[in-house]
Amino acid sequence: MNISKDIKIGVVTSTYARAHDDCQVPWMRELLCKLGMDAGAIRVMAPAYRGLGSHEIDGTPVHRFRYAPSSWETLTHDEGAPSKSRSIFYKMLAVPYLLCGALAVFWWCLRHQIQVLHIHWPFPHALWAVLPKYLLGVKVVAMSHGAELAIARRSRIVKIVLGYLLRMADVRCANSSHTAREVSEVSGMDDVVITPYGATVKSKKQSMSLDGDPMLLFCGRLIQRKGIDVLLRSLPRVLARQKVQVVITGEGDCKQQWMELADELGLSESVRFAGFVSNEELGDLYNRCSAYVHPAIFDDHGDTEGLGVVLIEALSYKKPVIASGVGGIVDVIKHEETGLLVEEKNPEQLAAAINRVLDDSDLACSLGSQGYDHVRNFFDWDRIAQQTADIYTSLTEETIAQSAGPSLIK
Numbered sequence: 001m002n003i004s005k006d007i008k009i010g011v012v013t014s015t016y017a018r019a020h021d022d023c024q025v026p027w028m029r030e031l032l033c034k035l036g037m038d039a040g041a042i043r044v045m046a047p048a049y050r051g052l053g054s055h056e057i058d059g060t061p062v063h064r065f066r067y068a069p070s071s072w073e074t075l076t077h078d079e080g081a082p083s084k085s086r087s088i089f090y091k092m093l094a095v096p097y098l099l100c101g102a103l104a105v106f107w108w109c110l111r112h113q114i115q116v117l118h119i120h121w122p123f124p125h126a127l128w129a130v131l132p133k134y135l136l137g138v139k140v141v142a143m144s145h146g147a148e149l150a151i152a153r154r155s156r157i158v159k160i161v162l163g164y165l166l167r168m169a170d171v172r173c174a175n176s177s178h179t180a181r182e183v184s185e186v187s188g189m190d191d192v193v194i195t196p197y198g199a200t201v202k203s204k205k206q207s208m209s210l211d212g213d214p215m216l217l218f219c220g221r222l223i224q225r226k227g228i229d230v231l232l233r234s235l236p237r238v239l240a241r242q243k244v245q246v247v248i249t250g251e252g253d254c255k256q257q258w259m260e261l262a263d264e265l266g267l268s269e270s271v272r273f274a275g276f277v278s279n280e281e282l283g284d285l286y287n288r289c290s291a292y293v294h295p296a297i298f299d300d301h302g303d304t305e306g307l308g309v310v311l312i313e314a315l316s317y318k319k320p321v322i323a324s325g326v327g328g329i330v331d332v333i334k335h336e337e338t339g340l341l342v343e344e345k346n347p348e349q350l351a352a353a354i355n356r357v358l359d360d361s362d363l364a365c366s367l368g369s370q371g372y373d374h375v376r377n378f379f380d381w382d383r384i385a386q387q388t389a390d391i392y393t394s395l396t397e398e399t400i401a402q403s404a405g406p407s408l409i410k
Helices: 026-035 088-112 122-136 146-155 156-168 177-189 228-239 255-264 279-288 309-316 347-359 361-378 381-405
Strands: 009-012 042-047 055-057 060-065 116-120 137-144 171-174 215-218 245-248 271-275 291-294 321-324 340-342
Touching: 009 088, 009 171, 026 042, 026 381, 042 088, 060 088, 088 122, 116 122, 116 381, 122 137, 122 146, 122 156, 122 321, 137 156, 137 177, 137 381, 146 156, 146 177, 171 381, 177 215, 215 228, 215 279, 228 245, 228 255, 228 347, 245 279, 255 271, 279 309, 291 347, 291 361, 309 321, 309 361, 321 347, 340 347, 347 361
Parallel strands: 009 042, 009 116, 042 060, 116 137, 137 171, 215 245, 215 291, 245 271, 291 321, 321 340
Antiparallel strands: 055 060
16 A cells, blocks of 8 residues: 655654664564555664664664764663663663654654654653644544553653653554553543554465474563563463463573573473574474463553564464463453463463363364454454555545635645
């Protein structure tokens, strides 16, 4: 779907791919590709990483603003700002980050005549939209993913600021019904548009898992809210019934302690921490696994899964999914229909659900098949891209009508 190059869209984010083989925010990159906008119609603004300059990804210009000496420019990307913000050093670094970002976004909007700013993680990034909105007439789309709302839950000041920024936006979006409810609560607005994301690991074929022991798979950042410790504590109850292999991909600040926990529980022969894997390798793991397990929790800061794109990816391979019923996961997994939901932090219940899927091939096949249909209907990229394009078009048409004068406004 093409949007005219006469419409100028600016996407503002804390993180974006640094090279063609970088796996940062693949869903955002996929959306921009699916929009299929004419050259120059859409641009990305993101902070520099270790001095990285402006560049181009998939034909989209990516402007990188500097905010510190190159060796210090690590506030975003990789582990992510929410985790790093607990450090005093990174809290201090946030000051030049915010100031430099505000100046860069304003100049960028002025230079490229941006008409719509699509802001991801509106706290703090929607602060950068205040001047463009009120001085340049730029329309603002505020896209919440959940992390900013977790910060707002533990800080009254952040909640007040975020509420103002959300009300300032012309359109408020959220990645799931869970996130949308929180956006409504913080902003006092009930017109939140749910715009989810689809799978970014392409399913070329579906097949049954390979011969041998059943394989359980988890993919994602190894941070507290992923709940891998719950999965590890559930495994002795699973292994008491049958042999299984568990593959855990990803990196994160909890990896070492979870590896040590696996050793303490005597799981070293059954559990493999695979680290970062490429999309091709991940696709192979999805294809081979017997079931996908996602034991997410609310972490110590009240954060949890905003959506869980990896669940959508697993279902695109027709794999049965067992997950905690928290956050936006419930938009993807309907209990007993598209997967099995369990209580968070409950290893006994998780083990029972895993055993149930591994013991009943008909159930596993049914959950995978129904999940696949659900994903095709509700998390289709063409549908998501069209919804996003409609938002952009409606805002730019509104701007044109306003500039034309009252006689054209109905």
